[in-house]
Amino acid sequence: MSIAPKPRVLIVDDEERFRITLGKLLGSRGLEVKTLGSGREALRELETSAYDVVLLDVKMPEMSGVEALAAIKKTYPNLEVIILTGHASVDVAVDIMRLGGYEYLLKPCPLEELIDKIETAWERKRAREERLSRLAGPGGSDRG
Amino acid sequence: MRLPEQNPLCLLDYLPSAMMVLGAGALWIQGPRLLIPVLVLAGFGSLFSVRRLQAEIRRTSEQRCLLDQQLIQSQKLASIGELSSGIAHEINNPLAIIGQEVEWIRQLVGQAAGSMGPAESEINDSLQEIARQVDRCGEITHKLLDFARKQEPLIQRVDINRLVEDMARLVEREATLHNIRIERNYAEGLPASRTDAPLLRQVVLNILNNATHAIGKDGVITIRTRERDDAGIDIQVSDTGCGIPPENLDKIFDPFFTTKAPGKGTGLGLSICHGIMERLGGCISLESRVGEGTTFTIQLPPVSSRGES
Numbered sequence: 472m473s474i475a476p477k478p479r480v481l482i483v484d485d486e487e488r489f490r491i492t493l494g495k496l497l498g499s500r501g502l503e504v505k506t507l508g509s510g511r512e513a514l515r516e517l518e519t520s521a522y523d524v525v526l527l528d529v530k531m532p533e534m535s536g537v538e539a540l541a542a543i544k545k546t547y548p549n550l551e552v553i554i555l556t557g558h559a560s561v562d563v564a565v566d567i568m569r570l571g572g573y574e575y576l577l578k579p580c581p582l583e584e585l586i587d588k589i590e591t592a593w594e595r596k597r598a599r600e601e602r603l604s605r606l607a608g609p610g611g612s613d614r615g
Numbered sequence: 616m617r618l619p620e621q622n623p624l625c626l627l628d629y630l631p632s633a634m635m636v637l638g639a640g641a642l643w644i645q646g647p648r649l650l651i652p653v654l655v656l657a658g659f660g661s662l663f664s665v666r667r668l669q670a671e672i673r674r675t676s677e678q679r680c681l682l683d684q685q686l687i688q689s690q691k692l693a694s695i696g697e698l699s700s701g702i703a704h705e706i707n708n709p710l711a712i713i714g715q716e717v718e719w720i721r722q723l724v725g726q727a728a729g730s731m732g733p734a735e736s737e738i739n740d741s742l743q744e745i746a747r748q749v750d751r752c753g754e755i756t757h758k759l760l761d762f763a764r765k766q767e768p769l770i771q772r773v774d775i776n777r778l779v780e781d782m783a784r785l786v787e788r789e790a791t792l793h794n795i796r797i798e799r800n801y802a803e804g805l806p807a808s809r810t811d812a813p814l815l816r817q818v819v820l821n822i823l824n825n826a827t828h829a830i831g832k833d834g835v836i837t838i839r840t841r842e843r844d845d846a847g848i849d850i851q852v853s854d855t856g857c858g859i860p861p862e863n864l865d866k867i868f869d870p871f872f873t874t875k876a877p878g879k880g881t882g883l884g885l886s887i888c889h890g891i892m893e894r895l896g897g898c899i900s901l902e903s904r905v906g907e908g909t910t911f912t913i914q915l916p917p918v919s920s921r922g923e924s
Contacts, residue, residue: 486708488712489712492716492718496722557710558704578707578710580711582715
């Protein structure tokens with residue numbers, strides 16, 4: 472099993488300028504980044520490409536971040552999802568934790584803190600994958 | 616904010632009725648020669664009764680007035696909370712974008728280091744200031760969201776003297792630097808209370824911080840705890856600070872009301888304390904004299920009237 476040197480991150484936010492600049496900032500720190508503007512686009516992207524961590528906004532048109540999180544976790548349970556939102560509420564936070572979201576960060580969030588959370592989420596995903604591959608024996612793999 | 620104590624039912628309230636009954640009995644047994652003394656006695660009794668009734672009506676009306684004030688304050692806080700939480704949400708997204716753009720420009724300037732001449736340090740200074748102001752706005756929006764958040768209290772057994780002392784020690788180091796002395800006057804044998812400790816700590820710390828700010832330099836903060844007659848507990852914090860002008864007393868618990876310099880306070884601290892004390896089933900009140908100081912009283916309800924987790 473090959474381990475990528477840096478996490479592959481998918482940023483999903485309907486605020487174009489936010490996702491583009493965040494993509495450039497994370498990219499400048501060596502992370503492999505793709506940015507998308509909706510939950511539906513994210514689900515289509517995940518069908519064809521593998522990622523380690525998804526950064527999801529909550530308030531998006533068509534499909535909310537919470538709905539996207541539920542759909543992602545249903546198909547790719549090992550993929551770590553960090554919610555990054557300006558819309559904090561206890562109900563949403565509880566939903567996110569219940570659905571298996573890794574972290575819930577409130578905008579504006581310091582870049583270093585965000586990178587730290589991404590790294591930790593990625594470590595957790597790798598640890599889980601390694602455990603699963605040991606359990607599955609040689610040739611065992613897990614998607615997402 | 617504080618309600619007057621309820622008077623116990625007094626035996627004197629039954630005096631006029633008792634006199635009328637006795638008078639009627641005497642008239643029936645002794646005949647009409649007792650009519651005048653009985654009428655005089657009944658007249659005095661009625662007069663006494665009317666005066667007590669008037670006092671009772673006045674007290675009830677005052678109580679109602681205070682309850683109305685509390686209700687208006689609660690409704691005002693609730694609607695401002697809802698509005699401010701909506702505004703905070705909408706501001707957080709553009710704030711995040713500004714913060715990121717600053718970070719990106721910093722990186723670009725860093726890559727071009729040395730080739731920009733004297734303007735480079737000016738640009739870096741400006742970027743640092745923008746980042747600082749973004750952080751400041753972020754703190755405000757996050758506090759607004761805390762203010763609007765309805766966190767259900769988790770009620771546990773709490774030693775109030777211990778809780779207050781922990782907060783006093785936190786503030787004491789800073790206070791001593793400004794020659795502010797903290798005097799303790801804790802009630803001995805205070806029964807354990809049942810309340811949400813982290814929420815109450817937030818209130819006590821806020822009040823103690825306000826007391827040190829009100830004094831500024833050279834003064835005394837006195838902390839008292841006591842058990843009330845209704846078995847509730849009072850925590851009082853008095854300072855020898857500048858005091859609050861009468862025209863500001865009504866606004867002191869309003870969100871965003873502050874007399875501190877711009878950037879030194881959001882004006883949300885006491886509003887949050889007021890909201891917390893309501894959720895804990897108690898209240899917070901103050902008395903103040905300009906030039907003499909202020910006393911805040913945090914009233915915790917009796918154990919029997921508090922919710923259990």
